[in-house]
Amino acid sequence: MSGQQVGYVRVSTVEQNTARQLDSVRLDKTFTDMVSGKSTDRPQLQLCLSYVRDRDTLHVHSMDRLARNLEDLRRMVRELNAKGVRVQFHKENLTFTGEDSPMANLLLSMLGAVAEFERALILERQREGVAIAKAAGKYKGGKPKLGPEQVAHLKARVAAGVPKAAVARELGISRETLYSYLEAA
Numbered sequence: 049m050s051g052q053q054v055g056y057v058r059v060s061t062v063e064q065n066t067a068r069q070l071d072s073v074r075l076d077k078t079f080t081d082m083v084s085g086k087s088t089d090r091p092q093l094q095l096c097l098s099y100v101r102d103r104d105t106l107h108v109h110s111m112d113r114l115a116r117n118l119e120d121l122r123r124m125v126r127e128l129n130a131k132g133v134r135v136q137f138h139k140e141n142l143t144f145t146g147e148d149s150p151m152a153n154l155l156l157s158m159l160g161a162v163a164e165f166e167r168a169l170i171l172e173r174q175r176e177g178v179a180i181a182k183a184a185g186k187y188k189g190g191k192p193k194l195g196p197e198q199v200a201h202l203k204a205r206v207a208a209g210v211p212k213a214a215v216a217r218e219l220g221i222s223r224e225t226l227y228s229y230l231e232a233a
Contacts, residue, residue: 051103051133052076056096058113060084062220069109070138083222085116086167088124091217097124102132110139111156112163121160193221199229206230 055078057069062082070078079096088094093114100106106128108114114137115121125135129146136143140159142152181187194202198219205215206226216226 051101051105053105053107054096054100055079055107056093056114057109058085058090069113070107073107073138075107085112088115088120100128100131100133105134105136107136107138111137111159112166115160116167117164118157118160122156125156193225194219194229202226202229
């Protein structure tokens with residue numbers, strides 16, 4: 049008996065579209081995050097990892113959607129395989145079962161390292177661009193994530209004892225952003 053076909057989809061921001069990821073794959077359940085892949089502390093990823101079980105297949109569009117650093121990628125694939133979960137990356141056309149060849153493991157490491165390198169380059173270019181804009185007096189910082197009513201809601205929920213992580217998820221912001229709003233008060 050085969051298990052479920054489970055999908056994990058991730059985009060970095062709510063403005064991005066998830067439609068191209070796994071659009072032709074028949075899935076029983078899909079978990080979707082709209083947050084940065086810089087860490088594995090993503091709500092839907094954590095739900096997905098606890099949901100999958102022996103004989104399931106986890107479908108991911110590409111390795112960089114699951115993890116943006118090699119250590120996290122290898123650890124997650126290894127832990128999933130240990131649970132009996134197959135991990136299939138569609139863009140790279142690779143599937144990992146835990147009984148993989150040395151070549152498959154090499155490809156996982158190489159392509160994972162490329163994703164990590166790509167993220168480092170993006171961050172470096174971003175820092176350079178911000179430095180240039182600041183030097184030219186054009187850098188004004190990012191747009192506020194929340195409006196005044198949302199900030200008031202945030203403060204009221206935290207004051208009522210709702211866990212900060214839950215409030216951040218409700219508002220679609222990171223915990224760091226939540227703490228920034230609380231400190232500004």
